[in-house]
Amino acid sequence: MDKRRRITLNDIARACGVSRATVSLVLRGSPLVHPETRRLVEAEMQRQGYVYNRAAANLRQRVSSAVALVINDLSNPFFAEFAAGVDEALGAKGYVTLLGSSNESPARQRQVLGSLMEHHPAGIILSPAESSMASDVALAIGRHTPLLVFNRQLTGDAEPGFEYDFLGLDNRAGTRAATARLIALGHRRIAFYGGHAGSSSCRERRIGYQEALREAGIAPDERWLIETAPTRLEANAHADALLALEPAPTAAVCYNDAVALGLMLGLVRLGRRPGEDFAVTGFDDIPEAAVGIPPLTTVSAAPRQRGRQAAELLLQRAASPSIPGRSVIVPVHLTERDSAPAPAS
Amino acid sequence: MDKRRRITLNDIARACGVSRATVSLVLRGSPLVHPETRRLVEAEMQRQGYVYNRAAANLRQRVSSAVALVINDLSNPFFAEFAAGVDEALGAKGYVTLLGSSNESPARQRQVLGSLMEHHPAGIILSPAESSMASDVALAIGRHTPLLVFNRQLTGDAEPGFEYDFLGLDNRAGTRAATARLIALGHRRIAFYGGHAGSSSCRERRIGYQEALREAGIAPDERWLIETAPTRLEANAHADALLALEPAPTAAVCYNDAVALGLMLGLVRLGRRPGEDFAVTGFDDIPEAAVGIPPLTTVSAAPRQRGRQAAELLLQRAASPSIPGRSVIVPVHLTERDSAPAPAS
């Protein structure tokens, strides 16, 4: 750190010939202090380049002005947008964001949570790594820090008394709408491509897909469920598994946009033309979905707005910790673009 | 906040019948304390669920364990990856990341910096909003907090005494290599597409491009310089300006990958086939460059590694503030994929 002593309240008080308490009142805009005194003090702070030490104030007041945000995968634009939304809303409310990224590793996530807890945040927003255990999270953050979990449910049960809010997307309705639309276009053999069946969001999205099939009188075929890690790279690599089916599907409902974009590239690599002779839908509506080639038909989840919403929910809970754990499921809607045409005659 | 009193060092000390000082020594693994006492204290901390209050410790020690990271555009994967790299490296060194995002607004940036300064970070990593003034930044953070600026130079001069480190890419060499490659493939009419001429990175990239043209005996045409905001959306919208030129260029060196991906979509919209009858190159090598359609020939900058590097540089300076402002320019290299073929005969 820098050697020079920092300017403190004391310096200002001494220079102005008033007490620390008076300067403190000026700082927080109290009406108690005489306008003339206020002007004097403010000028002196300006002159000396005083900068408030919020950590010291928070210590005394026993409050926190920080919220921890732990993200599983910042390189996925869906989560990057979410993070931007969280930070925006927290900043507007005077909170600062403590960032942590787990890179989808539950071990790293535990470590990151532990380190963030030492800063006694007012709350935690967690977009969990795949297959994070509720009991691990409970252990890391204890039962007194408000927690909001985003997007994926924690697996397993924590001890009773560990409560948290949940903000998720209506996964089932989303894939159901996408699948129904494909059926309406004339598709009959529709795969569900990508994601890990273990994750709550993947499970829910598969259910919506199967519901739409059954509703149309189509028997879901087990082999139409193809697992891949939820990344572009993995989705690209497994495209051949989809085309190897006999008879091959004519359409794929994908776990998310990253998977859909990867699959489309894989299809091109294998000589197919997604958007012309094969239909693909995504989930999330990340910014590049609209400007892909072809533009992606997908389920829109507005990640930046979700981030703002997550921040609101968390701060509400921090303000009244007595409310029991809530679960907010956000409606989503299908955005049609060009990647999902009718089946090639 | 929660009503219940937090467990403190005092509680542990009292429960164990030792002094606070002893518990403090246990906490920091001092060899001075008797092994038996240590075991006792540790067991008690476990039992009561004690969590260290790093803010209080930092206050007493007059140090900071936080570094502020201010990002201009988290929805650009280049910067999201950079942020992930910074957080990773800082976490490994025991620092926590204070996140702020400016959304490319200098006003918002000033506000965010001011709020982060109140947390007295050990240093600041700033990826500046477009056309941020050095004097504004100097005003917001003062002259005693180590600063590392990433990617873009600050415009204008600050008062003397305001020093900072700079980490940037070798922009000139990057676009020069891309342009030279296009020329080698047989292109003669090559545009420079996208970016704002006011930004230092755009200026440098244009220079590299013009150098390569001149070296090949091609006179750069003013009209080949087309400005757009550095986003997918804007790049897409202005594609017609490129094709309207007479005679039309056969290739475009783009300001960055976001612009290149947007331009390619715009070209498709206008009936062209990038990668077949038009050559496009990017800059950054964001993850989706490799899996675009066609895969993008681009200049690789390895943003996540740059993030780790930025964290290292900043912590070095924080450790020895006496070193004068350094400027580290990272070499980049051309990654050839399919988006830049030879000109259509």
Added chain:
DNA sequence: CTGAAAGCGCTTACAG
């Protein structure tokens, strides 16, 4: 409207 004193949860010399 302003000041003197105590305290937030830690660490740091200084004794012993």
Added chain:
DNA sequence: CTGAAAGCGCTTACAG
């Protein structure tokens, strides 16, 4: 090896 006291930079009653 352990304890008593002072202090980091603030805020909070309590007097006046």
